[in-house]
Amino acid sequence: MLKAIGVATIDELYSDIPKEVQLNQPLKIDGFYPEQEVRSRIEQLLNKNKSAADYDMFLGAGIYDHFIPAAVKTIMARTEFQTSYTPYQPEISQGLLQALFEFESMIRDLTGVDAVNSSLYDGSTALGEAARMAIRVTSRYKILVPRSLHPDKLSVLRNYTEPVGIRIETFGMDDETGCLDLDDLKIKVNTETAAVLCEVPSFFGILDPNAVSVPSLCHEKGALSIIGFDPISLGGLKPPGDYGADIVVAEGQSISSEMNFGGPGLGIIGCKGENLLRQMPGRLIGMTTTMDGKNRAFSMVLQTREQHIRREKATSNICTNEALLGVGAAAYLSLLGPRGLSQLFETILVKTNHAIKRLHELPGTLIPRFTGQHYQEFVVTLENPRHTIAKMNQDLLAAGIHGGKSLVNDFPELGQSSLMCVTETHRPEAIDKLRATMEKFVRS
Amino acid sequence: MYRQARWDEPLIIDRSQPGKVGHLPMRPSEVEMNTSGNVMDLVPSALHRNGPPPLPEVSEPEVVRHFVRLSQENYSPDLGIYPLGSCTMKYNPKSSELAVQTAKLEKLHPEQDESTIQGILALMFHLERMLAEITGMSRMTLQPAAGAHGEYLGCLITRSFHRSKNELEQRTEMIVPDSAHGTNPASAAMAGFKVVVVPSNSEGMVDLEELANVAGPRTAGLMITNPNTLGIFERNILEIARIIHKAGGLLYYDGANFNPLLGKVRPGDMGFDILHLNLHKTFATPHGGGGPGAGPVGVTRSLEKFLPVPIVEFDGKNYYYNYNVPDSIGKIRSFHGNIGILARAYAYILNLGADGLKMVAETAVLNTNYVLSKVLAKGQYQLPFAPQRKHEFVLSAKGLSNSTGIRAMDLAKRMLDRGVHAPTTYFPQIVDEALMVEVPETESLQDLDHFVDVLTSVFEEAQSNPEAVRSAPHFTSVTRIDDVKASHPKTLTLHWHGASSTQKRVSHQEPIAQVNY
Secondary structure: OHHHHOOOOHHHHHOOOOHHHEOOOOOOOOOOOOHHHHHHHHHHHHOOOOOOOOOEEOOOOOOOOOOOOHHHHHHHOOHHHHOOOOOOOHHHOHHHHHHHHHHHHHHHHHHOOOEEOOOEOOHHHHHHHHHHHHHHHHOOOEEEEEOOOOHHHHHHHHHHHHHHOOEEEEEOEOOOOOOEOHHHHHHHOOOOEEEEEEEEOOOOOEEOHHHHHHHHHHHHOOOEEEEEEOOHHHHOEOOHHHHOOOEEEEEOHHHOOOOHHHOOOOEEEEEOOHHHHHOOOOOOEEEEEEOOOOOEEEEEOOHHHOHHHHHHHOOOOOOOOOHHHHHHHHHHHHHHHHHHHHHHHHHHHHHHHHHHHHHHOOOOEEOOOOOOEEOOEEEEEEOOOOOOHHHHHHHHHHOOEEOOEEOOOOOHHHOEEEEEEOOOOOOHHHHHHHHHHHHHHHOO | OOOOOOOOOOOHHHHOOOOOOOOOOOOOOHHHHHHHOOHHHHOOHHHEOOOOOOOOOOOHHHHHHHHHHHHHOOOOOOOOOOOEOOOOOOOOOHHHHHHOOOHHHHOOOOOOOHHHOHHHHHHHHHHHHHHHHHHOOOEEEOOOOOHHHHHHHHHHHHHHHHHHOOOOOOOOEEEEEOOOOOHHHHHHHHOOOEEEEEOEOOOOOEOHHHHHHHOOOOEEEEEEOOOOOOOOOOOOHHHHHHHHHHOOOEEEEEEOOOHHHOOOEOHHHHOOOEEEEOHHHHOOOOOOOOOOOOOOEEEOHHHHHHOOOOEEEEOOOOEEEEOOOOOOOOOOOOOOOOHHHHHHHHHHHHHHHHHHHHHHHHHHHHHHHHHHHHHHHOOOOEOOOOOOOOOEEEEEOHHHHHHHOOOHHHHHHHHHOOOOOOOEEOOOOOOOOEEEEEOOOOOOHHHHHHHHHHHHHHHHHHHHOHHHHHOOOOOOOOOOEOHHHHHOOOOOOOOHHHOOHHHHHOOOOOOOOOOOO
16 A cells, blocks of 8 residues: 555554644543443443432433333334435435434424424524524524523523623512513513523423413514423423414424433534524435435535635524434434334423322421422422432432432522423432432431 | 436325324323313313324335335445545545434433433543544634534634724625635634635745735635645645734634645644534544534634633533633524434544554545546546645646536536446536546545546547437436426426426336447
C-alpha cells in the first residue's frame, strides 16, 4: 500500500504537520484489553449501580421506566438501522426512510398536527427549537412558560433563546388544584407574546382541563400555542392539535427505549400549517415516486431549510438526531395499536390513582399535594416540620426503594415536597411496600 | 452482482386489520381498579379523547416482518464500505455493543441518589479524563447529544467568556472558513453571531492574509476543523491560533475530522480553546440511521467555569455531582448526555488503548491515501489542490461533467449499483462536482481495491455507456427518486393520509429490469 502511495513509511503521510504540534509520547490512557477483559471491567464498574431492576423505581420527571416489548428491541437492534447514517442516498436507504415516514405519520395522527419531523435530541431541546420557530413566525420576542416547568428544561430553553434576545416569563398556577392560573395567563399574554407553553400532563402530573382553552387564548392575541405532551397519555387524552395547538413537543423515550440514565432521548416536534412547516428544524421525510413514476419511494424533503445546504440561514444547526429511537417508536406504536395504547393509558391512570389513594391517609402528609386529577405523577408534601424529603428518601433507599424527585430546592414554595411516578411497571405490592416504609417514616 | 432487497413492503397502516394487536400491556388488578374508582371519572371531560387513537392494528409477527423487511432495504456499514466523506462511517465493533447492554445501565434513572449510581458516575468520570487526555483539553462535558449540539454549546461558552470580560456587545462575529461543515455557520448563527466567511487559498487552506484582515475587535472566535473538509491538514494552525488569540477571540475545534489525528496530534496542543468530539465517528459508536450520537465538549482551564452542570467529581472515595458552578451556562439538554453511546465509546477506548487509537488514525490515513493514489493513477477525476491528504479527499468530476453531462450525483447513484455506499456529493461547496471520500481504518485491502474499481469503472462507464449511469441506480430497492416532486408544494407528502393517487397507485414494484449495464 505504501508503495502504491509512493511513500516509505506512514510517518511520511504526516510530514506536513508541524513538529511542534505532533504528539511525541504515547497518550496516557488505560487500555488495549481483549474483549473479554473490557466486558468484565465494565461489568464490575456497572455492578456498583442499583437500578430499577434492583430497587422499586418511583422517579419520573421526564424519563420513565416503562415496559419495552421484546419486538421493539429486536427491531432496534437490526444493524441495518443501527449502523447506517442519515439517508443521504435515498435509493439505498428506503428501509430507514419508510420507517421514519411511518413514525412521523403515527405521531401526527396521535397529536392531530399536520407534520412531524424525524426527531430532535430530546424533549427539552424540542422545546427550545419550538420557541425559536414561534419567534421566527411571529416576529415577537416573549415566550410564556408555566411555573411548574422542569428547571432543567427551563435552563435549556433559556440557552436556546437568550442569544437571540428572547425573553422567558412564567405564569402561575392555582396553589390548590395545581391547574394553570388562566387569569394570570390572560394578563401576561399580549402583543409581544410569540408563544405560550402548556404541558399536559403538567410536570406535577396534573391533567389540567384549563389547558384546552390556552390555544384560543393565545390566538386571540396573535400568539402561538405550544403543547408539551406525553406520548403514551394520548392513548386516552385529547390530541393537542384538536384543541388548537400550533406546535407540539414531547420526550419520546418512553415509547422507544429504556431509561439509559436519561439518554438518548427522543425529541418529538410537530406543527400545523405551512408557515411553521417552513421553519421546522431537522429532517423531514416525504413520500414521492421514482423518476419514471412507476414506484412509490421515500426521501428527505424540504432540505433547503437545513444546515448542510443553507448554512448560517438554516432553521437550525441540527444534523445528527435520534433517528433510531424514531424507528423504535414506530415499532412500539405499531405493536400496541389503538387497543394497546388505550389500555396502557388506562393501566397507568388506574395505578397512579391507586397509589395516591393508598398514600392519601398517611398522617403528617399532603398526598396528593394538589387536588387536580393526576396521571403518572403526583406531588407528595411532608407537613410535619421535623420531616424532610432528604431523610425520607434515605429511609426509602434503605428499604430498597428509589423515592421521588425532591422539589425542595427548585420549588421552595412547596415546602418539603417530592414528585413521585407510577407506571405500568409497578405492582400493587410495590405500592404496599412504599406505603409501609413511608408510614414508618412519618410516624417517627 | 449486487442486488438490494426489494420487498415492495406496504405501509404498516395498509397492513392494518380491525381487531389485531401486537402487544397488550398489563391490565390493572381488581384491587387497583377498586381503589382508583371509575376510569372515566379520573380524566377531566375536557381532555377525553373521542375514541381510540388512530394507529395501525397489526400482530407482532406482522410488525417484526415489516420492519425486518425494511431493514433489508437499508444499506449499512455492516453490509459493506460506507465512504461518506466527513461522516467517518467505520465498522462498529460488537464488543462495544454488548459491553453496555445490561440492566445496570439501561434501567438507571438520571435522578437517582448518588449512592446508587457510583458505577456509572465512575464510568463518566474516567471517560471524561480519557477524552481530555486524548484531545489535550483540561475538562470535558459529556452532555451534548451530537456534534452540532456541541458546537452550539461551544458558541454559548464563547458568549459567556466574552460576557465575563464585558466584551459580548462588541464581539459579534464568528469566523468560519469557506470549507467548513454546514453545522459551523448554522451553530454560530443560532447563537446570535454574524458569520464571517474566510476564503481558502490556492493550497486549500485558510488564507492567512484574509484571516488577518477579518480578525479584530469584533471577532468572537473561529470555528475550524483540522484536517479540513478537503482532507488537508491546516499546517498554519499555530499562526491561525495566534491571529485569533491576538484579536481576542477563541479558537473552536470541530472534531468531526479528528479520526486521523488520534494519538498523533492533540487539538489542545494546536492552540484550541474549545472542541467537540463526535463519538459516533471517531469512537466507533453506531450512527443509528442519523442518531443518537454523542458530542462531548472539551475546554481549556480558563473556560472550565462555564461548562454545563452538573460536573462529575471524585473526592477520593465517592463520585458526586458538582452543581456549584456559578458561571456555568446551565443545561444544554435534560440530564447527563447520551449515556448509552458514551458507554460504548468507553468500551472502545479500553479495547484499543493508546497504541490502538494511534493505529486507528494511521490506518485510516493509509487507507484513504491508498485509494486516492490508485484513483489518481487512472487520470480520470481531478483533485483540486495539492495531493497530501489525511482521512478524506475531494474529487471533482467537473471535467467529465463538462464533456458528457454526467454529473457527480449520477456517478454516485451508479456506485450504489455496485454494492457500496456513495461518497458525500457536492460538498464542500468550494469544489465543483465534488465527490468527498473518507475511507476509515476498518476496511480490508480487498474492500479498498473493490472501491477503487467502483470509482474508476463508473467513470469509464460514464464515457462508454452514459445512459447506464444517467439512469442509475438500477439494483437498489427503488430506482432514481424524484427529489423535485418530493419537495414540490403540490406533491409534498409528509404523512400517509396525504398520499396522492399516483403514489398509491404505484405501490407495486416492477420486476428488476433486464439490463446489461
